[in-house]
Amino acid sequence: MADPPAAWRDLRRFTAARVALGRAGNALPTAAHLDFQAAHALARDAVHARLDTAVLAADLGALGLAVSTCRSRAPDRAAYLLRPDLGRVADPDDLAALPREGGVALVIGDGLSATAAERQAAPLVAAALPMLAAIGAAPVRAVIATMARVALGDHIGAALGAEVVIVLIGERPGLSAPDSLGAYITFAPRPGRTDAERNCISNIRPGGLGFPEAAATLAWLVGQMRARGLSGVALKDDRPAGVPRIG
Amino acid sequence: MGFAHTIGGTRFVFDDLRTLMARATPFRSGDALAGVAAGSGAERVAAQCALADVPLRHFLSEAVIPYEADDVTRLIIDGHDARAFAPVSHLTVGGFRDWLLGKADTATLTALAPGLMPEMTAAVAKIMRLADLVAVAARCSVVTRFRNTLGLPGTLSVRLQPNDPTDDPRGVAAAVLDGLLLGAGDAVIGVNPATDSVSNTIRLLQLLDEVRARYDIPTQSCVLAHVTTTMAAIAAGAPVDLVFQSIGGTQGVNESFGVSLSLLAEARDAALALRRGTVGCNVMYFETGQGSALSADAHHGVDQQTIEARAYAVARAYAPLLVNSVVGFIGPEYLADGKQITRAGLEDHFCGKLLGLPMGVDVCYTNHAEADQDDMDALLTLLGVAGVTYVMGVPGADDVMLNYQSTSFHDALAVRAALGKRPAPEFVAWLDRVGIGTDGVAIPPALSPTLIGLG
Numbered sequence: 237m238a239d240p241p242a243a244w245r246d247l248r249r250f251t252a253a254r255v256a257l258g259r260a261g262n263a264l265p266t267a268a269h270l271d272f273q274a275a276h277a278l279a280r281d282a283v284h285a286r287l288d289t290a291v292l293a294a295d296l297g298a299l300g301l302a303v304s305t306c307r308s309r310a311p312d313r314a315a316y317l318l319r320p321d322l323g324r325v326a327d328p329d330d331l332a333a334l335p336r337e338g339g340v341a342l343v344i345g346d347g348l349s350a351t352a353a354e355r356q357a358a359p360l361v362a363a364a365l366p367m368l369a370a371i372g373a374a375p376v377r378a379v380i381a382t383m384a385r386v387a388l389g390d391h392i393g394a395a396l397g398a399e400v401v402i403v404l405i406g407e408r409p410g411l412s413a414p415d416s417l418g419a420y421i422t423f424a425p426r427p428g429r430t431d432a433e434r435n436c437i438s439n440i441r442p443g444g445l446g447f448p449e450a451a452a453t454l455a456w457l458v459g460q461m462r463a464r465g466l467s468g469v470a471l472k473d474d475r476p477a478g479v480p481r482i483g
Numbered sequence: 484m485g486f487a488h489t490i491g492g493t494r495f496v497f498d499d500l501r502t503l504m505a506r507a508t509p510f511r512s513g514d515a516l517a518g519v520a521a522g523s524g525a526e527r528v529a530a531q532c533a534l535a536d537v538p539l540r541h542f543l544s545e546a547v548i549p550y551e552a553d554d555v556t557r558l559i560i561d562g563h564d565a566r567a568f569a570p571v572s573h574l575t576v577g578g579f580r581d582w583l584l585g586k587a588d589t590a591t592l593t594a595l596a597p598g599l600m601p602e603m604t605a606a607v608a609k610i611m612r613l614a615d616l617v618a619v620a621a622r623c624s625v626v627t628r629f630r631n632t633l634g635l636p637g638t639l640s641v642r643l644q645p646n647d648p649t650d651d652p653r654g655v656a657a658a659v660l661d662g663l664l665l666g667a668g669d670a671v672i673g674v675n676p677a678t679d680s681v682s683n684t685i686r687l688l689q690l691l692d693e694v695r696a697r698y699d700i701p702t703q704s705c706v707l708a709h710v711t712t713t714m715a716a717i718a719a720g721a722p723v724d725l726v727f728q729s730i731g732g733t734q735g736v737n738e739s740f741g742v743s744l745s746l747l748a749e750a751r752d753a754a755l756a757l758r759r760g761t762v763g764c765n766v767m768y769f770e771t772g773q774g775s776a777l778s779a780d781a782h783h784g785v786d787q788q789t790i791e792a793r794a795y796a797v798a799r800a801y802a803p804l805l806v807n808s809v810v811g812f813i814g815p816e817y818l819a820d821g822k823q824i825t826r827a828g829l830e831d832h833f834c835g836k837l838l839g840l841p842m843g844v845d846v847c848y849t850n851h852a853e854a855d856q857d858d859m860d861a862l863l864t865l866l867g868v869a870g871v872t873y874v875m876g877v878p879g880a881d882d883v884m885l886n887y888q889s890t891s892f893h894d895a896l897a898v899r900a901a902l903g904k905r906p907a908p909e910f911v912a913w914l915d916r917v918g919i920g921t922d923g924v925a926i927p928p929a930l931s932p933t934l935i936g937l938g
Contacts, residue, residue, distance in 0.1 A: 243926050247661055250937060251647060251654035254879020254891075255661035262897040264879070272856070272879060276888070279850040317815050317851055318512050348851055409850045410886030 239265070252412065272411070279409035284313055287350040289380050295358035299365060301342070302377040306330040306392055310383040323385035325427075326392060334379065334395045340368065340458060341398035341425070342375035345384030349406030349415060356417035356441055357404050360454075363447040367455035373462060375402070386420045386434070393425025400461050401425040402454065407438060416441050419450065421457050423467035433468035435461075488533040495529035500537070501547040504602070505786035506530035507609045509826055513774045513787045513817035520786075531610050535577030539568075542602050548783045554734045554744055559600050559796045568598030576606045583607065583619045592623050596839030601732070601792035604834040608788065613826065613865065616833040620869040623836035627804045628763020629703045629724065631669060631909035633872060634841050639904035640873035641895045642805070642843065643668035646884035650677045652690050656935045658878050659694055664919060664926060665892035666899075667876035669910035670805060670843065671725060671768065673705040677884050684708040685721040692722035697934045698917070701909035703760075703804070705768055710742055710750045717753045724759050725768045725804060726750045732771075732793030735781025744797070751801050762909070765804035770845075771795070772809040773827050774817030787817065788827065792834040799840055805873065806835055807843035810862075812887055814849055821858030824848060828862050832871055843873035847889040856880070856888070863890055867898040874898075 239245075245256045257268040264272070293303040307327040310316035316323050344357045361378070368374040379392050386403055393401030400423050407416040417440040422429055435457050440450045456475065461467045486497040497503040505519035507530035514520040521527035543563065546556045565572075570591070571579055587595075608616060626634040633640050645658030655674055662668055672691055676683055684706045691704035703724040706713070710728040717723050728747060729740050737743065747767075754766040771794040776782040782790060791808065798806045808831035811824040818824045828844050835842030846863045848854035863874060880891035898904070905911055918927035932938070 241925055243932065244661075244664065247657040247932065247937065250657035251651070251878075251883075253645075253647070253654065253658050253661075253877075253883045254881050255657055257879055257893070259665075259893065262893055262900050264891075264893055268879065272881065275881070276850070276855065283851045318819060319516065320816050321516075408886065410883070411850075411881045411888070412883055412886070414850075 275411040278414045279411060282349040282351040282406070282409045282414035285350040287346040287353055287380070287382055289382065292344065292354060292357065292380055296344070296361065296378040299358070299362055301375065303380060304334055304377060305380045305382070306334070306388070308381065308383040308385070308388050313383070316383045320385055323383055324387035326388055331391060331395045334392065336395070336397040337376065338397045339399060340373045340375045341389070341393045341396045341401040342378045343381050343389045343392050343401060343403045344378055345381040345388060345403060345405040347384060347405035347418070348408040352406035352415040352417045352441070353404065355415050359447050360404060360417065360440060360450055363451035364454050367451055368458060371455065371459045373400070373455070373458050387429065389420065390422065390425045390427050390429045393422065394427065398425055399423070400458055402458065413441060413443060416444055419454055421454065421461065421467060423461040423465065435467055435471055486533040486537070488529040490525050490529040490532065493525060495526050497530060497533060500541070500545045501785050503530055503534055503537070504547065504606060504609070504789050505784070507534045508786045508788055509609065511787070511817070511823045511827065512815060512819040513777055516816055517777050517782060517784070517787070519784055534606055535575060535580070535610055537576050537606070539571055539574050539576065539579055539603055542600050542606070547602055547785045547789060548733060555732055555737070555793055555797060558744060558800060559793065562796070562800065563600060564597035566598070567595060570595060571598070576603070577610065579603070580607050580610055580615070584615060587619070587622065589622050589624050592837065593839070596837065599838055601796045601834065601838060602789060604837045605789040605792040608830045608833055613829055616829040617865055617869040620833045620836045623870065625836060625839055625841045625872065627765040627841040629760040629765055629804050630762060631701045631907040632762060633670060633804065633907055635908065637904060638907055639867060639871065639895070639899050639902070640670035640907055641667040641876040641892070642670040642873055643672045644674070644875050644877045644882065644889065645672070646675050646882050648677055648884045650683055650687060652686070653937060655687065655690060656694060656937055659691070660930065660932060660935065660937065661878055662876050662892050663698070663700070663930060666896055666906060666914060666919065667892045668700065668702050669906040670873035671703050671705050673707055673727070673768070675707045675885060679708050679712055681712055681715045681719065684712050685716050685719060688716060688721045688723060694935050698930055699913070701913050710746060714750050714753055717757065722759070723754060723757060725766055726754045727768045727770070729770050730794050730797050731775045731779070731781070732790035732797070733776050733781050733783060736776040736779045737797070739779035739781060744800070747801055765802055767801045767803035768805045769798045769803050770807055770809050771798070771831070772813055773831065774813040777817065778813065788830055791831055792838070795835050795838045795840055799838055804841065805843060806840045807845050807873070808832070808835070809845040809847065811848040811852060811854060812845065815852040818852070820853035821855070821861070824852070824854055825858065825862045825865070829865060829869065832866060832869055841872045844871055845875045845889055847875070847887055849887045859888070859890060859894070863894055863898050864901065867902045867904065
């Protein structure tokens with residue numbers, strides 16, 4: 237009795253939701269149950285994974301970027317999850333070591349999915365660098381940030397004296413995808429900026445928003461911010477239809 | 484006025500009721516994040532002992548948030564029913580606990596509800612164990628009606644939650660049919676829109692109303708858009724059964740949600756004027772959750788469970804059909820793990836029921852909390868025993884739009900079977916009439932997918 241009839245299974249054509257799972261009594265059939273457990277395990281592992289900064293640094297270095305690292309004040313993953321305030325503030329020594337070189341700052345943070353940062357950040361940067369270079373806004377350095385929340389980029393961007401900060405950070409994993417990357421872009425970064433002062437591109441991954449589309453939106457936003465001197469809710473994506481929109 | 488209690492040779496002092504309530508609260512991460520939690524286990528129990536000695540009358544004279552500063556406090560104080568309060572007016576918080584667990588029967592509790600302030604229910608919850616919260620809530624009875632009757636003894640209803648990441652009408656319709664075939668949807672068929680725009684909301688409202696009409700289902704539909712979006716949809720002639728809104732327990736958190744008490748009243752009037760209910764006119768649907776006030780920086784140093792109970796005072800002013808706490812959605816910085824989520828879910832259900840609300844719970848968690856399906860099974864079963872009015876039904880427990888895990892259609896069937904509960908009576912009659920069997924292996928002709936555009 238576990239499998240639903242063909243007409244019921246046919247509902248799966250219309251949705252990615254877990255429909256037509258069948259029944260074992262009132263419970264899920266074994267295969268559906270274990271499929272859920274696997275998705276949850278991947279998401280949990282992504283939340284608790286430590287960012288492999290050496291591999292990421294090598295990937296970013298190969299793109300011609302100088303690489304620095306910066307820790308937040310969250311001492312470990314447990315504190316990071318329970319104290320978001322600690323993840324928004326930088327380690328003072330790491331911050332002091334950053335050169336005040338201006339320009340566009342690029343921060344890559346683990347966020348809630350180090351897996352996302354490891355898989356999606358370098359390909360996205362590779363796609364975005366030529367587009368940013370074309371408008372004279374290419375970053376020269378990537379700062380790899382660990383135990384990072386989005387607002388950590390405000391401290392890093394301010395220390396670098398940056399005009400704009402781009403924060404690429406792992407999003408909270410769902411069962412559909414444990415490795416979605418988010419991009420948060422803020423003009424004139426400094427501590428105390430609010431989320432309303434940022435623009436966001438979400439769900440960046442091969443099965444979601446692809447790298448070329450995300451890179452194009454990123455470069456467009458950076459160009460608009462530098463031209464208009466602002467970011468956030470006052471900057472709407474008003475490109476014509478057919479151009480990828482902000483997620 | 485201060486409070487004090489000595490435990491283990493140490494005298495703990497609490498400056499005011501707000502502080503006493505916070506220190507007495509069983510530990511949860513959000514109160515620690517807010518800096519209001521007790522500093523030690525001994526301080527917590529000392530606060531609980533001192534709180535147990537506070538007369539219930541005291542809550543009428545000391546507000547946790549000043550009357551002048553907060554319209555929710557004014558709603559609570561101005562709306563207090565002294566006559567209904569009389570049977571317990573001589574009791575302390577501790578005495579009230581004993582009274583609730585002892586001689587309070589269903590009729591007594593129903594009559595008492597308008598006499599209780601939310602802070603009284605929060606206070607007594609802080610000195611109760613899970614079994615106490617379950618036992619007292621199970622004696623409460625709250626019945627509401629729109630197109631069917633919810634909350635009758637022996638029933639457990641389900642909100643069918645057919646969310647889709649792009650609001651694709653066929654994706655929503657497929658999830659609705661899946662849920663109906665598994666006996667879900669008597670509380671409401673309610674979709675969270677991915678895009679909160681008037682045009683998109685109207686499109687989804689029309690879809691849900693069409694499905695309901697084609698299958699002739701005795702239930703109500705709802706698109707959980709912002710109240711102002713729903714009001715615009717009503718003005719445009721859309722088929723609105725219920726008005727949804729997220730609410731909280733302070734004026735500040737409600738402002739952060741973009742609502743006021745007068746706006747909610749206006750929305751309710753607009754929905755009532757449509758006269759779409761067939762067996763009753765409870766037209767509001769509210770969601771709440773511990774931690775929302777801290778998240779909005781509008782907590783006034785009050786612990787998150789007390790603020791949550793105050794949100795129920797807001798809800799009850801509008802005679803809602805449905806209220807639910809979305810207990811594990813907000814994340815581990817507010818409720819860290821399965822233990823904290825379980826306790827919070829039972830506290831919220833208990834306080835809501837005591838205050839006379841048709842209380843459901845979204846038994847749920849996110850992937851960065853220390854919780855899993857076992858925790859959900861335990862809380863769902865406890866809530867079933869406590870007589871929860873409704874729970875969520877999400878395909879396979881996996882909400883592909885909101886990216887969190889709630890309870891599934893299967894989970895609801897399992898807890899109904901384990902506890903001998905049934906759906907709302909009108910919905911049971913419909914399930915029988917259309918031929919949805921208990922083994923759930925066939926699609927009856929009356930529910931052909933082609934009838935709702937799934938050819």
